[in-house]
Amino acid sequence: MTxxxxxxxxxxxxxxxSFFVERDFPQSPARLxxxxxxKEMVRRWRVxxxxxxxxxxxxxxxxxxxxxxxFSFGGGPEIRLxxxxxxxxxxxxxxxxxxxxxxxSPFSASLxxxxxxxHASGTRLSYTEQLAMLDGTDSAxxxxxxxxxxxxxxxxxxDRQG
Amino acid sequence: MTxxxxxxxxxxxxxxxSFFVERDFPQSPARLxxxxxxKEMVRRWRVxxxxxxxxxxxxxxxxxxxxxxxFSFGGGPEIRLxxxxxxxxxxxxxxxxxxxxxxxSPFSASLxxxxxxxHASGTRLSYTEQLAMLDGTDSAxxxxxxxxxxxxxxxxxxDRQG
Numbered sequence: 001m002t003x004x005x006x007x008x009x010x011x012x013x014x015x016x017x018s019f020f021v022e023r024d025f026p027q028s029p030a031r032l033x034x035x036x037x038x039k040e041m042v043r044r045w046r047v048x049x050x051x052x053x054x055x056x057x058x059x060x061x062x063x064x065x066x067x068x069x070x071f072s073f074g075g076g077p078e079i080r081l082x083x084x085x086x087x088x089x090x091x092x093x094x095x096x097x098x099x100x101x102x103x104x105s106p107f108s109a110s111l112x113x114x115x116x117x118x119h120a121s122g123t124r125l126s127y128t129e130q131l132a133m134l135d136g137t138d139s140a141x142x143x144x145x146x147x148x149x150x151x152x153x154x155x156x157x158x159d160r161q162g
Numbered sequence: 163m164t165x166x167x168x169x170x171x172x173x174x175x176x177x178x179x180s181f182f183v184e185r186d187f188p189q190s191p192a193r194l195x196x197x198x199x200x201k202e203m204v205r206r207w208r209v210x211x212x213x214x215x216x217x218x219x220x221x222x223x224x225x226x227x228x229x230x231x232x233f234s235f236g237g238g239p240e241i242r243l244x245x246x247x248x249x250x251x252x253x254x255x256x257x258x259x260x261x262x263x264x265x266x267s268p269f270s271a272s273l274x275x276x277x278x279x280x281h282a283s284g285t286r287l288s289y290t291e292q293l294a295m296l297d298g299t300d301s302a303x304x305x306x307x308x309x310x311x312x313x314x315x316x317x318x319x320x321d322r323q324g
Contacts, residue, residue: 097259130292
């Protein structure tokens with residue numbers, strides 16, 4: 001920093017990182033794509049969770065369309081997710097950006113690419129997230145672990161459907 | 163790839179990269195922030211260019227607000243940019259995502275962080291772009307060079323204003 005007087009407190013510098021997660025599924029690319037494209041399916045495996053109260057879930061799956069999710073865990077503060085779909089190639093790829101925040105303060109912004117490739121008789125799913133943490137916390141490792149857990153939750157949901 | 167029959171042609175795999183550009187300016191952080199926040203100023207130094215026809219420029223500078231720019235170079239195809247502001251800290255930071263496309267086909271999606279830090283009697287501007295190229299071209303180097311040229315254009319506009 002410098003000796004210059006600054007009227008406002010300085011925001012934390014943004015921290016940039018990225019991570020990559022890959023997982024194979026026995027289901028077809030079309031089944032996997034549907035799990036990310038269908039509003040009720042997305043709500044079931046990705047939004048709802050034990051101990052999580054969902055206050056809003058809007059989901060407009062088209063390029064330029066938005067998702068809004070508002071939820072809270074065990075009486076904690078409301079977390080808001082705002083996403084925009086940036087690219088959709090049926091059964092092959094979904095690219096979206098999203099920010100997460102508490103109240104009107106964003107704490108992260110992300111660019112996520114999910115790709116579905118035929119693999120053996122199923123699908124190899126590739127998940128790439130490029131991330132800017134805005135509140136000074138370097139939680140990229142936690143975000144990666146959260147991504148892995150979500151894919152396990154998705155696998156259970158798909159297996160349950162048979 | 164596999165032996166599985168695929169009905170549709172495969173999209174090119176997305177290519178992920180990032181780049182960082184830094185430049186010092188003699189003007190204050192408030193002047194620099196204004197150059198990215200004010201619609202007419204942005205139009206002047208960032209959107210308009212010699213040989214470029216601007217067909218639309220909408221700019222709603224607030225968190226969750228969008229920019230739409232549609233333009234073409236020398237009778238070429240119309241290029242469309244769709245941006246969303248993800249974080250704004252006055253005089254300090256602007257985070258936005260954007261996709262670029264020709265017609266209804268996006269060819270890139272980006273997450274960009276611009277930070278303004280007091281430096282000597284002016285400003286050190288940091289520009290970080292995290293990028294997914296969607297059409298198989300690895301043009302991250304070209305995007306970085308384009309970013310540098312834009313900052314030079316900004317410097318000329320600020321110097322011109324005195």
